[in-house]
Amino acid sequence: MPHRLLGNNRDWAAAKKAADPGFFTRLAQQQSPRYMWIGCADSRVPANEITGLDPGEVFVHRNVANVVVHSDLNALSTIQFAVEHLKVEHIFVVGHYGCAGVRAAMRGVRVGLADNWLRHVHDVRLRHRKRLDHLPPEQQEDTLCEMNVIEQVGNVALSTVLQDAWARGQKVAVHGWVYGLRDGLLKDLDVTMDDSATVVQVFANAFKRYPRVADDAGGDPAEERFDTPDGGA
Ligand code: CO
Secondary structure (H helix, E strand, O other), rough: OOOOHHHHHHHHHHHHHHHHHHHHHHHOOOOOEEEEEEEOOOOOOOHHHOOOOOOOOOEEEEEEEOOOOOHHHHHHHHHHHHHOOOOOOOOEEEEEOOOHHHHHHHOOOOOHHHHHHHHHHHHHHOOOHHOOOOHHHHHHHHHHHHHHHHHHHHHHHHHHHHHHHHHHHHEEEEEEEOOOOOOOOOEEOOOOOOOOOHHHHHHHHHHHOOOOOOOOOOOOOOOOOOOOOOOOO
16 A cells, blocks of 8 residues: 555646646756745745745745755755756745744744754844834734844845855845735735845845834844834934
């Protein structure tokens, strides 16, 4: 008795071939996706399925809490391959509300080895704590999911891969999206970076949508990077 998944696979391959006899032959020759997806490993956020894309249409990298770390050779190699060889035109960093990794980072819950990985999300929380701490707990988590995406979009944009691509004049844009588990919908966070010059500007504006506590008129020294103090503005 074959495993259920192998049975599913045979059915799927047969249906695909029946609908389009050349499907696998074409794909076997080469992949030429226009999109790259950097998302959470969460089983509820499958890139192809929720965007209605077939095999061959989106190049995917997923990890816990969709984090892009400057020294993560796994992520960077994948991004480099996507940009330099596949010549993808759009990279989407996609977080999701209800992310257990973000929740653990928000609440300081110990989950195991992943604590060290989630430290990067915790750092995002610390950097923007004055925009987070005054919100109700439920809203803090949703907001940190969004902030984490924005920070990771910045990390992709600041990688040597994207900087070099833009210096060559290659057209490739990095976008930030969040997926809603409750409604199945993707939301565009409107933080698209498509050349070196846009990075600072997009970053500077991105966090202003999350107001700091009313009595805090000044900037927060921990909130460095490209975020500019917006007190009084
Ligand atoms: Co998640």
